[in-house]
Amino acid sequence: MSQSRQRQPLTYRSRILQPESERAADTHPLTWRLRDDGETVWLDEYLRKDGYQAVRKALSEGDPQTVIATMKKANVRGRGGAGFSAGVKWSLTLKGSGHPRGYIVCNADEMEPGTFKDRLLMEQQPHLLIEGMILAAWANNSRYGYVFLRGEYVEAARSLNRAIEEARQAGWLSPDINGSGFDFDLAVHTGAGRYICGEETALINSLEGKRANPRAKPPFPGQSGAWGKPTVVNNVETLCNVPAVILHGADWYQGLSGDRSEDGGSKLYGCSGPVANPGLWELPMGTTGTEILDRAGGLRDGLRLKAWLPGGASTGFLLPEHLELPLDFDTIGKTGSRLGTGLLTVVPETTSMVSLMRNLEQFFARESCGWCTPCRDGLPWVVKLLQSLENGQGEPGDIEMLEKLAADCGPGLTFCAHAPGAAMPLASAIRYFRHEFEQGIGKPRAQAHQDPIPAGQV
């Protein structure tokens, strides 16, 4: 497993663009241990760099409630994109006498278009995630853990499996972790494709070996999740925040963002699209889009910025004027968009918003699990309308129909957040760039469509 394989020059390697000298333990809890050479931090090095000290501390103090209280106070908000407080989630998990011990599941199904942060953490620093999962298991009285990893992340699977074995050998995953009497172990569960697996209840169905259709909530996974047991699902980056929070405390964590944001901590921000230096940086929560775009070296080839997505394909478009805003959950939420995963996708003026939306909606239509109607039938219809507009074949009324379809896919009208995620960029693209959509109307209104609405072929 450890021998480095023959690499083609074009082989993709995850990387952080800040050098080691810029990453310190007290300011960069997620990445300070990462090496400049990009090699994985294995157990010996991880232990030298304060590894498993948070587990030692939490287990010796003896009260899982302390861990939850600290997490609540630190207000670590879900880094998978939803922004829900991990501490609050943990406080709602059924635990104690009368309840079976359940599961901690790490959502490592990173597939949100434009997002490449969890890959780095798992490939180069697997022990931080394992330590975070042990702490989460301790707090939630979980019996066993799973890293639900997307099948394409082959390198991350290698890295995690080797690290889990190291941790097991060293007694960090065992029937008696560090002499505390607490038992916990975990396994990597690799998926087989499909974006919908990132939805936490669909993920649980997939973990159970079923089709990845979402489940109704309530009951929430914390009440009844995998195999009906209390189950906590957290994103990779969220769990990677836990060790430093436990080791240094909630106040320290809150202080990391200074006066930039109400949200505490640091964040793995990123930038991709046609920029000079696409990449990842660990920065204080509430860093502005301007600073991130600067770090990315601005747009390349003299291109000018038209719009940007703050955190993946399921967030709403923002304009150049929004770059000055601090990128935190509440501030970006107030613009009508969402912070999402916090990795910016940059759209240049030369790109047609209609074509880009067609690309995004083809993705959402293809990845719909087909469980509920607005999503299964509405999204292919959206694609068809966008294709017409893109080809100058749109009809009067098409834009209004797109708006109606986006509204019908809104929050609360579908089984899960997939369709609302498809609707948000569409609604914002029409709001800000309506004229581009209007340019696609080239035909008078027809009496009837010649062909039926497609139900799958998009």
Add this chain to the structure above:
Amino acid sequence: MTDSIDTTRIISSDRFELHPADETAIVRELDHYEQPQAATIEALKIVQRRYGWIPDGTIPAIARVLGIGPAAVEGVATFYSLLFRQPVGRHVILICDSSSCFLTGFDELKAALVQQLGIDYGETTQDRRFTLLPVCCLGACDGAPAMMIDDDTYGPVRPEDLDTLLEGYP
């Protein structure tokens, strides 16, 4: 993939027997889970590693090992995009068509692949060397446009890189 039998011709499903090593590997997976059904995806991947795809006969055979109905196994096999219920080429190319790649040259890369291989999505070259499929954002957006061939991720890939890249997969 090492077997010499022509798995595309296996239709009679009930008489299919899993390779003993595969059955052992599937049974080993059961340890990780509260219920055997959870090993379905891994079981399907195990047979896919052997045959390159999931032949019809393996569905009831896996169902027997897991103690569940064949429909449950088939339902899973047909849901997930990385499980192949039709024969594929010796190498599977997954090209990322998501937003960051779309903004950095996906169209040109895909057009070059289609031209070079003479196949589109879901198709296999006549020499059964390559199958081309789209894939969700590969999480390699700082290396866009990106693609995978088998287990290897590449990016950024330009159309002019394809010759050298594909040579590595005979």
